Amino acid sequence: MAEVSRCLQARGASRRARHAARAARPSLRDEGGQATVELVAAVPALLLAALISLQLLAAGYALTLADGAAEAGALALAEGGSAAEAARDALPGWADGNVSVAVEGEEVIVHLRPPSPFGTIADHLAVTSMASARSAE
Numbered sequence: 001m002a003e004v005s006r007c008l009q010a011r012g013a014s015r016r017a018r019h020a021a022r023a024a025r026p027s028l029r030d031e032g033g034q035a036t037v038e039l040v041a042a043v044p045a046l047l048l049a050a051l052i053s054l055q056l057l058a059a060g061y062a063l064t065l066a067d068g069a070a071e072a073g074a075l076a077l078a079e080g081g082s083a084a085e086a087a088r089d090a091l092p093g094w095a096d097g098n099v100s101v102a103v104e105g106e107e108v109i110v111h112l113r114p115p116s117p118f119g120t121i122a123d124h125l126a127v128t129s130m131a132s133a134r135s136a137e
Contacts, residue, residue: 055116059125062114065091066099066129073101073108074131083108083133098122107132 069087076086084101087110091099098113109130116122 055114055121055125058114058116059127062095062112062125063127063129065095066110066112066127067131069099069101069112070108070110070129070131073103073110074106074133077103077106077108078133106134 069090072090073083073087077083083103087101087108088096088099091112094115095112098115100111102109102111107130109128111126111128113122113126116125
């Protein structure tokens with residue numbers, strides 16, 4: 001009889017444990033809309049990351065363009081032509097208002113602001129490139 005009693009007690013304890021585990025586990029009804037909330041919270045973060053990535057790519061592209069423009073200006077200077085005009089001609093049309101070209105002796109310095117929807121960011125990401133030329137003698 002004692003063994004039957006222990007078996008019934010163990011069975012009751014097992015049921016109580018399962019019931020407690022079910023009660024502690026959140027039901028699917030409690031999580032309704034959680035995915036939507038997480039998506040709404042994640043979209044602005046993803047958009048910001050995309051904007052930052054594109055802006056950094058634009059800055060890298062501007063550096064490549066500034067290097068090419070400075071070299072074109074130095075080549076023109078070495079041949080006796082206008083370095084500033086050659087450097088500006090080597091840049092695409094969007095760079096017209098965002099570039100400054102300086103010629104100091106045998107050096108051509110090109111300062112270029114990358115395209116950006118935010119002017120302050122473009123100012124901080126502006127790039128400068130320099131090329132030197134020796135005149136052919």
